[in-house]
Amino acid sequence: MECTICKMGETKASDITVALQRGELSVLIKNVPAEVCANCGEYYLSDDIADKVLTQAEVSAAKNAEVEILRFRK
Template structure:
């Protein structure tokens, strides 16, 4: 698909690092499957992947974690 941010690049399947911030919490999730723009690097998550990322962030909030780095787990 054509990137909606830069309007020049095409997206391709890849993996990205996503940072989720909420209040005093920071969760960094590595190796998240995404469509990545070949020009600007903007990434797009599918709905199921985005839900999983948000769920993992919520789990960290419930545990009272301040900073966490984890690998994506589907």
């Protein structure tokens, strides 16, 4: 698909690391499947993948974690 940010690049499937922050909590989730723009690097997550990423982050928040590094659960 064409990148909606730069309008010049095409996306391709790749695994990325997603960094999320909420207040004092920082969560890194590695190996997340995404579509990444070859030109600007912007990434796009499917609705299903985004839901899973947010669920994993919520679990970290519920544990009162401050920093957590996770692998994506497929």
